[in-house]
Amino acid sequence: MSIVDPNVSALSVWLALESPTHHLPGVNGMMDLVTKEVEGLPIAVERLPGRDGLGDSLILRAGLDNGEPAVAVMSHLDTVHPVGTSAKDLPVRIEGDRLYGPGVYDMKGGAWLALQAFKQVAKAGSAKRPMVFLFTPDEEIGSPTTRGVIEDIGRASVAVLVTEPAREGGKIVTARKGVGRFEVKLEGRPAHSGSRHADGRSAIREAAHQILAIEAMTDYARGITTSVALVGGGTAANVIPQHAWFSVDCRVTSLVDGQMMESRILGLKPHDPDVTIKISGGMNRPPYEKSMAVAGLFETARAIAAGIGFDLQDCPMTGGGSDGNFTAALGIPTLDGLGIDGDGAHTLKEYALISSIAPRQALIKGLLETV
Template sequence: MHPLITYLNAQLPAMTELLTRIVSLESFSADKAGVDDVARLIAQELRSLNAEVTIFPQTTTGDHVLGVFNRGAGSPILMLLHMDTVHPRGSFAARYKIADGKMYGPGVFDMKASHVIALYAVQALQALGQMPRREIRTLFTSDEEIGSFTSEALIIEQARGAQLVMVMEPALADGRLKSSRRGVGNFTVVARGRASHAGGGHERGINAIQEMAHHILAIHALTDYQRGIATTVSEIQGGIAHNVVPDRCEIHVDARANTQADADWLTRQIYSLRPVLPGAQLEVSGKFERPPMECNAERLAIFERMKQIVAPILTLEHGPSGAGSDAAFTAPIAPTMDGLGAVGDGLHAADEHILLSSLVERAAMNALILQAW
């Protein structure tokens, strides 16, 4: 058995206990106090491993945490993680359990198990005297689930010049790494009409909801599964009273694309919408906040090297992910691979869970990459 596996198997009870503590600190993205609770625990754990810790205070989101090992030594590697989840406070008591070799709980898969994996990858290398003489950066952000608006610049700053960015998002359900990511766009479309009485003045009104109905159908018609394009009108607001022709309607559009070319095409299509009803007006705003991470030659070369490095303990595979991640920000500026976190399932769902055995396997995998890259 590989020495890393032997060491980490002995640490599994402690890893499980730490993960339970982190999951119990509920950290819904909008709950700054909850995210900051996780940040304090992560900072404490990093300091126990002799990392140089920097806190980046935020006002509307949780604080970001950076731990640096061996500052200034060699070409840096960045391990990129986030602390926020999609689960509101109160979810832990109803969902947490350990059964059949799995841990269930809010955010355990996305991506609190990755916190434990990253910390124990470093701890194992230190304990076995195999810590590489290179700078290792571990960045824990607070707002990935809501667009990384306060962390994007920090992510780019820490990734610039890195020899490798290890995005610690969970693996695909079968353990594969994520070699491509869909780009994520958010758009707002506002239709404006003219209000009037729905009975006595119906003919004078311009119904903004009716106007928007044409565009909802047009936007959904842009979906093309073969190209990897998906559009979703995910929110709609309009009207003020039952007896008034509505003069305003607003929708939110979630847009996904596998390639930058299709992201650009989709953006042009949404911005080319024009009013249908006489007298109606249309306003469009938004963009692709996260560009696609494409599975190009560089990505395949990174994967092949990782596959060789970790061959002593497991056989790696890779595949596409339909969701976005912070890999979108690092892939254009540094060698990046995603999906290095735990193996599990139920992403963002009530039954979100991980395989506890994957804590050992993935910590060993990440340790080997840190050591040999």
């Protein structure tokens, strides 16, 4: 099917290059596409080499060099879909107002439209202050190699605009839960499950006790959730399992609750004293709370949106984390969910609404020129 809309045609080039986090050619290929887009424009490009087997990062700078704090835009170019998804399970295609494709909603659509806004303002010279645009390669796995640069750019900025996808009906994000990740490893005592059963100490049985205890820490009234979604262990069906492991996901609404939950999970003790437990990890994204400064920046965005012709709303605190958690926790006014509208993030039904591209691009352009 031919694609005639120039916006859709250009964005489809990004979708065709699949870039799951650990696929270095795809992620760095995306950085190459961004670099090519800004060639010949009044935009300085700095490329930071990747580490730990992950891709590079890219920093674009434009606007006035007047010593004022910058307005920063942040996007990630890694996705969750494995290479080959577009060839079989989620082909790039248009159905009515929907553009389907791996990562179109989370978050290549938002990264692409924000880059167009950034280019427009850079070419027009219409920014009141310096502008910085950071593209990262590892947000989908918690930003392990880029948190430092995210926070450094945040500290030097008057505001941060994050192009994660919009929520239902185009709402943006002004608060996110903090995220914790933990790994639990257990070691028991192996024995033949028939002739020497009593001699064994089951690591899997101990894991079951600990998993139930962790799941019971969920407190919906306080906005705390805990879940175990990955688990493994054992060696053979006729052996009392010596080893077991599982991962823990924790979400909280406040820094205090994050500290409390980290202490509770790291402090777990074995139910069976003959089984040892080793727990690693912690809170890796602090809560992003709607401060007065965030609320003020949101009102600025609402006024810009009204001038464009739509009523911008924000959603209640969302459970998913993003790089906006890092900058908001530093006290930097941060708006998130400024990307493309659509649905189906991380699924094979992921799509973006083509009609949302122009107004949301105009919103980011207005913010770059106003903040």
